[in-house]
Amino acid sequence: MYYSIAMALSDTRQIIRIVVEGAVESLHMQREMINSLNLFPVPDGDTGTNMYLTMAGGLREMEKTPFSSIEQALHDFALGALKESRGNSGVILAQLLEGISSGLSGPGSPGVQELLNGFRNGAKLVYSAVQNPVEGTILTVVREMAEGLESYGESSLEEFLAGAYTLACQSLLRNRGLLDKYTPGRITPVDSIDAGGAGLVIAFEGALSSIGIPVDKLDWSKFIPRYRFSDYCGPRWDLRFLVDCASNKLGELKAELNDLGDSIVLAGSTSPYTIHIHTNDPEEVLNAISSYGSISGIEASEMLDAHPFSNPEPQGKYRHTTVIAYSSGEGMQSAFREMGAEVLEIRPEAQIEMGVLLDTVNRLNSASVVILPNCPNMVRNANDVAQSFSGKVTVIPTESPIQGLAAMEEYFDNGNPGEILENMKRAAAAVETGYIVGENAHSPDREGPSSDNTFTFSGRVGNSLISEDGNLVRVVISVCESLRDKRSGSALTLIAGKGLDETDRNEISAGISELIPEFEQEWYKDNSSGWLLHVGLE
Template identity: 30%
Template structure:
């Protein structure tokens, strides 16, 4: 939503029913608007959900995962081939599975699958049908999980369904049914902390269950008020940030795989994986010619699970996250942000920041993706194409060399308009990669015209841009004015840097982002270059004969008074030295939090595999 499209969506939502008129049925159009409203309400509460996410692992991403899944569901509702109830429900089920994120997201997608199967060829859902939809959704969600745990979102889904069956025939409108379901959901939530030790220890309710209640609250608010917008008078289930964070899985990697065109027995796949880890969910959805299977598992051997996924169909998406690193990051950041004030300024950046999704979500940073094209196939950086898939394609000699393109002014305009219309901020600060490397900031500036948006040239790229976006978000949280934030960032631009080396010169030279380094690089004859990014431009610094020598040389260039700096380490498909570099930064430069990660598709297009860099910024 945003710009003209956003205003159209608001008019549609406004007309779901006249204010004060009892809603007695749902058809395809009304279901579409209901899912959009539910997503928006949950999205406004996603940071609170992230904060109380402690089970099965405290990685602080349940709110972001559920928001992404519901965003996909809403996109499915809006993209259905017709406005019939069946087509809208089927499209919601397919899109939500394709876009599902995390444990809670996959469970939610299977809830929608059950609802779609219950709807079948119905043209309308009447009051007496609501209990059946709740029951079908809950049953489908339970069946997708290998070992259902009570005290989670599953318990909330089941008890809401049981309550709906109890009151069927006693409520005269859909609004009354949903209102009663929300109240039962809150009662169930209050008891979840007594069902799971992780929740009891942290003194919080289940984040996934609370997310579903938020989803229902959004739908109820839409029906009751006739228009969806943020309303502080709508009661929401408040939770405090947990004092303790523990991990409740013995496995390291949260792994997800989306397979297209599968034709295997789901139970057989589940049995094949049951000894490979925990939190196993195998979920399949097939409507018409579309069939997708999503595997979610916490495991120590994601490559083995991936091999299985590839053997049963076309692997469309892959995500592997290090939960140990996420858990440690959440400990640090939660402690730092325990005392915050509401933000009136939101931070936007572009996908060249290479921030891991969970870090961007925690800091409430909005990311607009650039695009990467392999021949005629175009992907949105970080949305349709993750780093792993990108480097796989890059290594395939049959693929054309990729090309990158910036978002259009209209894409920025729509994103800004959507954020401002939601009412959760009054101003936007949009930070982008160096104007010496890309015209992205020009596009953002054009899209910002006429809106309360200020665009800022970071003078850097990749995780350097990520560090600056995090710093801006921190200042916004502290209540600083937009003028003060920009003044601080201008100072930090003067004392930031990047030193990096490359595994190959091919991509940097062909990409044309080398500036004064072009002639220098052409004379290297097998030597490894040390390059720097200064004032937004790539400059040659030195040349060495080995990767070890390159790392030593880079470290020698880092600011000697490294205390008081922020640090990040980025790589392109060469993570072997990340742990060593992080330890060096902590021991020799006093680094506390080191942001580490793989450099994404847009920047990776221009530097290729084997690159390693250290980013720093004062303050």
């Protein structure tokens, strides 16, 4: 059954070689793409390269020995992969290969049951190799693939292999986003997929394609992160070495490794064992582990050497604190710039792409960043970014451009940053705001209001609808009175949107002066079209 796939091929050796070469070639071709997916455990952009080198090492080892059996060939392949394994994913991949290889050993030609057994072994091995298994990684893909394959026991080999590929893809996509939370101190990715898992799928894809098993390829371009990392805060060194250690000492060795770094992988079923660890002090690790046995094959590389996401060069003069103000209209954009803010243009009812905001923050040559969302819908988006920067970014949840302006009144980059931030927060909170929108049921194309009754204007303060009326001035007065009920101030700021013309402004201004004479009006013009008027009292 197993050989039916390759009946056209002249010998078994050639089949194995084609399969392995297909996997290696697939990884080679797509290693940069896999690198670009690399977010966890360290965003060092080398997963694709590591998996390719691991598999290529296996291929070289396999070719050293004259072919005697499938079992022997796969054993050599797994051994070579383990010897040449690079990075976490490479080590885990090598473990999987070793597990599969071990499942194939036994009398007779390997079939589906043997392969199934191999995947079971592989799933166990990869989990046992990692000190702190994290779901959502290649580990999960291997495990779920092995679990899913249990129902393929009676299938053909072709169906089994195609099923393995499908299960791997499904697992990868199902667990999308699980790793997002594991990137404290960096920019949080959204719905990320694990690069190691992707590498495994890609290796499978190449292997199956090489022997004519059709696969539905994933569109990997959809999964490439669109944004960069702020910085990497973890250990500096990626250390890999072999240790010749007695098996009864492995538990003790693992415990010791735990205190020396993270992303620890201990691989190999017999000595010498492969150890992979991220650490700040390779010498300390080697000294500690040397007491367990002789060490060989030491390789160490700096984590960020090959990082494709290196920070963009900060631009502009250095500032202790930079303010990013969201703004939709030219008038307010100009005002915020005059007040010293960097402006991020928003469109009404549209969210700012995370990637854009992340890039903006990264480009700032600033120790800290304050975001003024200036719109209720944008506060969450800003908070998401702030959480990704572990303290560098603070959001003052301004829900109106008037609150944003009030905060900016307290901003200068020349004093105690903490004090300035507190003053900005206090100033923003001291403003009570409302807004007026207008609708014209009869002339939907018309942007502006008028005093005729075809318009319905609605005024809101916070989430509360204060007034709906065909008379704009009445609505504004109602909103102003509501603000006065909430806040004992007299400085009234009004921002006129695109749809409010000079006549409207004059009528509103006169109405306020007449009915609420204690208010001192400060008018600004904006060209936003999503609202007619913003009002703020402080």
